[in-house]
Amino acid sequence: MRTRDLTGDNTQVVNVPTTERPRVNQNMKMKVHDLEVWYGEKQALHGVSMDVVENEVTALIGPSGCGKSTFLRCLNRMNDLIPDVRIKGEVEFENQNIYAPEVDVVELRSHIGMVFQKPNPFPKSIYDNIAYAPKILGQVRKRTDMEDLVEHSLKRAGLWEEVKDRLQMPGLSLSGGQQQRLCIARAIAVSPSVLLMDEPCSALDPVATATVEQLIDELKENYTIVIVTHNLQQAARVAGYTAFFHLGNIVEYSDTDSLFTHPREKKTEDYITGRYG
Amino acid sequence: MDKVGLEKHTSKQFDADLEDVRELVLSMGGLVEQQIADAVRALITGEGTLGEDVVQGDSQVNRMEVEIDEECTRILARRAPQAGDLRLIIAVAKTITDLERIGDEAEKIGRMATHLASYDRPKSAFRQIETLGRHVREMLRDALDAFARLDSEAALRVAQQDAEVDREYEGIVRQCITYMMEDPRTIRHMLDVLWAVKALERIGDHSTNIGEYVVYFVEGKDVRHIGLEAMEKEIIEGAARRRGG
Numbered sequence A: 001m002r003t004r005d006l007t008g009d010n011t012q013v014v015n016v017p018t019t020e021r022p023r024v025n026q027n028m029k030m031k032v033h034d035l036e037v038w039y040g041e042k043q044a045l046h047g048v049s050m051d052v053v054e055n056e057v058t059a060l061i062g063p064s065g066c067g068k069s070t071f072l073r074c075l076n077r078m079n080d081l082i083p084d085v086r087i088k089g090e091v092e093f094e095n096q097n098i099y100a101p102e103v104d105v106v107e108l109r110s111h112i113g114m115v116f117q118k119p120n121p122f123p124k125s126i127y128d129n130i131a132y133a134p135k136i137l138g139q140v141r142k143r144t145d146m147e148d149l150v151e152h153s154l155k156r157a158g159l160w161e162e163v164k165d166r167l168q169m170p171g172l173s174l175s176g177g178q179q180q181r182l183c184i185a186r187a188i189a190v191s192p193s194v195l196l197m198d199e200p201c202s203a204l205d206p207v208a209t210a211t212v213e214q215l216i217d218e219l220k221e222n223y224t225i226v227i228v229t230h231n232l233q234q235a236a237r238v239a240g241y242t243a244f245f246h247l248g249n250i251v252e253y254s255d256t257d258s259l260f261t262h263p264r265e266k267k268t269e270d271y272i273t274g275r276y277g
Numbered sequence B: 001m002d003k004v005g006l007e008k009h010t011s012k013q014f015d016a017d018l019e020d021v022r023e024l025v026l027s028m029g030g031l032v033e034q035q036i037a038d039a040v041r042a043l044i045t046g047e048g049t050l051g052e053d054v055v056q057g058d059s060q061v062n063r064m065e066v067e068i069d070e071e072c073t074r075i076l077a078r079r080a081p082q083a084g085d086l087r088l089i090i091a092v093a094k095t096i097t098d099l100e101r102i103g104d105e106a107e108k109i110g111r112m113a114t115h116l117a118s119y120d121r122p123k124s125a126f127r128q129i130e131t132l133g134r135h136v137r138e139m140l141r142d143a144l145d146a147f148a149r150l151d152s153e154a155a156l157r158v159a160q161q162d163a164e165v166d167r168e169y170e171g172i173v174r175q176c177i178t179y180m181m182e183d184p185r186t187i188r189h190m191l192d193v194l195w196a197v198k199a200l201e202r203i204g205d206h207s208t209n210i211g212e213y214v215v216y217f218v219e220g221k222d223v224r225h226i227g228l229e230a231m232e233k234e235i236i237e238g239a240a241r242r243r244g245g
Helices: A068-074 A105-111 A126-136 A143-156 A176-189 A206-219 A232-238 A256-261 A266-272 B012-045 B050-079 B083-115 B123-149 B152-182 B184-219 B228-242
Strands: A002-004 A013-015 A028-039 A042-053 A057-061 A085-093 A112-115 A194-198 A224-228 A241-246 A249-255
Touching: A028 A068, A042 A068, A042 A224, A042 A249, A057 A068, A057 A232, A068 A194, A068 A224, A068 A241, A105 A112, A112 A176, A126 A143, A126 A176, A143 A176, A176 A194, A176 A206, A206 A224, A206 A232, A232 A256, A241 A256, A241 A266, A249 A256, A249 A266, A256 A266, A256 B083, A266 B083, B012 B050, B012 B083, B012 B123, B012 B184, B050 B083, B083 B123, B083 B184, B123 B152, B123 B184, B152 B184, B152 B228, B184 B228
Parallel strands: A057 A224, A057 A241, A112 A194, A194 A224
Antiparallel strands: A002 A013, A028 A042, A028 A085, A241 A249
């Protein structure tokens, strides 16, 4: 059986033992080409190339310091905020290099949203957490439209039933799992097409984790999701594709079933079976 | 990818758990091998209560199957094994099912041997049965060796022997038919002989299955039902890949 090697040039086909069908018809939402990142003198990414499949969940796994979060943050130019950072290479989103000088970063981030490790609601009401960005971006002007948007976003994030009677309560009064879903609702309120998630469940208990994972599963219908996770089981559960990062390079990138049952690379095998280090 | 190894987990207990389950499989295999040897000897010689002993001995095989199954479940639940570790547990769980079936076949032969204990044996047919018995035992031993050494090329050789076993089986069947046509009074006994011979032939098939699980574990490839040629190809490619070819 053949499947696509998603590392680099997406026309390349390699023999991989897999039961998956080759998914030749899927579109690539983002294309990353030869991405290099330095923090001061230290190089964090060494020419990484990888395509992100549309309407799929792609998990990035690897040991601490392997560059997976750096990579994720490059996908919506979050790294621009870090002093001393140097970035080389191309990140293509909808056929445009997002590092091109004419790109409006604020607008870019409304297309490529982000959810962080620690739930970080604004110190505002639940309602305002959702309404804030669409308001300042000028996406919604009428009050009734905004109410609809808040309801829709909270419903998409699976939080509506739990908070519909207390929308004016502070976002920070919610439980950890609810706060994280609020952040997801906030991220999708501006209608992004890509959601980047940096260990979104690492601060959550197993029940809240399961709820967020269920949500991720539902969201992939409409969004392309890239998730960094330390929890290998989580990658195995939620992702259609998984990339293993090591020392600033991608070691292996393939469909999740292949990666977790018969990885091609010894390094991948050692990492996912707990033989790392 | 290098040859699959079982050790060097960060968790030493995990190493120990996998090693334990592997040793249990090998000792179950050893027990089953002995059951076949005893059953065939009982059949050939009609020796005393040996056939009966084999029948009794099967419960020990069954107990081991349950024990190893529980161990596999425990490892799956507690360790959530991945990749090679996962394939090992899957291969073990399947292997012990085939070993248990081989145990049942040996039991069947033991029972037939008891029926035939007082029967006057036609020499030549039983010599052929002895050869067939030796052959399938070798197949099982080779399959277990391949499992112990994680050697997919050795597993392939098990599958390659199966055609010869099938030929030997057909030869014995033809001979039994001749006996029955010559003297219909032998039909009752010859049917028992045929049951026993069929059981031996099935042991060859089960050993082939075990070889296939070894290939799955080592190569990460499912080579069941794809034919010997395709299986050879997969294994040669796997070996080349490991050598970095």
